[in-house]
Amino acid sequence: MVGYKQTEVGVIPEDWSDPQLTEIARGDSPICYGIVQVGSNTRNGIPVLAIKNLNSDYATNIHRASADVERPYTRSRIGPGDVLISVKGTTGRIGIVPDGFHGNISRDLARLRLGEGAVPRFCFQMLQSDIAQRRMATAVVGTTRMELSIAILKRVRIPLPPTKAEQEAIAEALSDTDALMESLKQLIAKKRDIKQGAMQELLTGKKRLPGFSGEWEVKRLDVVAEIRSGGTPSTNQPEFWNGDVLWCTPTDITALNGFKYLMQTSRTITTQGLKCSSAELISYADWQFVFVPVAVPAPVSSRK
The missing domain is CATH 3.90.220.20 (DNA methylase specificity domains)
Incomplete structure (x- = not known):
């Protein structure tokens, strides 16, 4: 060159x-x-x-x-x-x-x-x-x-x-770029606070959007959604691992760090591993709850 x-x-x-x-x-x-x-x-x-x-x-x-x-x-x-x-x-x-x-x-x-x-x-x-x-x-x-x-x-x-x-x-x-990034961080933090305030009002019914009225209902989650638990293929069987099936763990959810969609997982399993365990396939737009100290929901994105 x-x-x-x-x-x-x-x-x-x-x-x-x-x-x-x-x-x-x-x-x-x-x-x-x-x-x-x-x-x-x-x-x-x-x-x-x-x-x-x-x-x-x-x-x-x-x-x-x-x-x-x-x-x-x-x-x-x-x-x-x-x-x-x-x-x-x-x-x-x-x-x-x-x-x-x-x-x-x-x-x-x-x-x-x-x-x-x-x-x-x-x-x-x-x-x-x-x-x-x-x-x-x-x-x-x-x-x-x-x-x-x-x-x-x-x-x-x-x-x-x-x-x-x-x-x-x-x-x-x-340095100018650093300053711009810092100002964007502060703006995002401010917008996040505004959103949290709006969520507190809109998601509890304290504030209603124009055109909507009436009493809210309280329902159990299992009434409005299908809840499934996961499973882990045997780690003693190498043929169950490193395949083409994404395998989600709590670590993958917490690693999203605020990002909305789950696109990848740190580990994968094979079709054989899926069949020989209690793990289940979930489809695009399903919601997966992973029970960690605080439950974190993450919508699963389609994988092209």
Whole structure:
């Protein structure tokens, strides 16, 4: 491809580079993690950021360590523009220290203080991208609590435009998109609240639509609908599984996360598995109730 080149991070423009994070860090401030034991919360102590504080207002719910606890960790002190990366537990979350904030970080975070050639807002966006997230995810180790070592983090490569002007322009465009997405989230939340209020009135008869009157009736669900229970083919019979029949579980319903229609399931069964169990086929537009701590109804979409 003319004007592009193949690198470890993929195909990028000819004039871009793919440095390791350690190569774009400021020389006197190597990538490092923070305070191992932050101690008790101390009034008027030094603010110490943890994973939960990333992308918050950086003002509330912040632990404050005593000067004695913080003093041995001067190397991990943070200031405006420092990029933060979670390296323990929930790995790969990214934050950027806002103007006016000075403090330290906990052991669960790493600090990336950038040198002259890199723009913090660009690196903040880049490290959240699939390009960087995949590279960090493959380096995570651990069984009960995942961890990304500083040594490996330093070697993570990212695509980098040659000028700060281009980095700033990209960061600005992505920041505008983030702001638009946030405003849409707030609008959706507002509309959802409005809908919930309308449901409370319309679905209880407190408010009637024009042209409708009369008393409502109360009926049992099994009077107005056919209710069926499901079934599970034997997991000891491989021939019952991984077929062409969608097999719905409570996990599939909760995974809808507010989406209305069930289009796919995480597991499938074979026709033989269907015949040799109490599982039943349900058709398009049937409603399936899966009994979890809170019953969640989901209409089943037709599968083409």
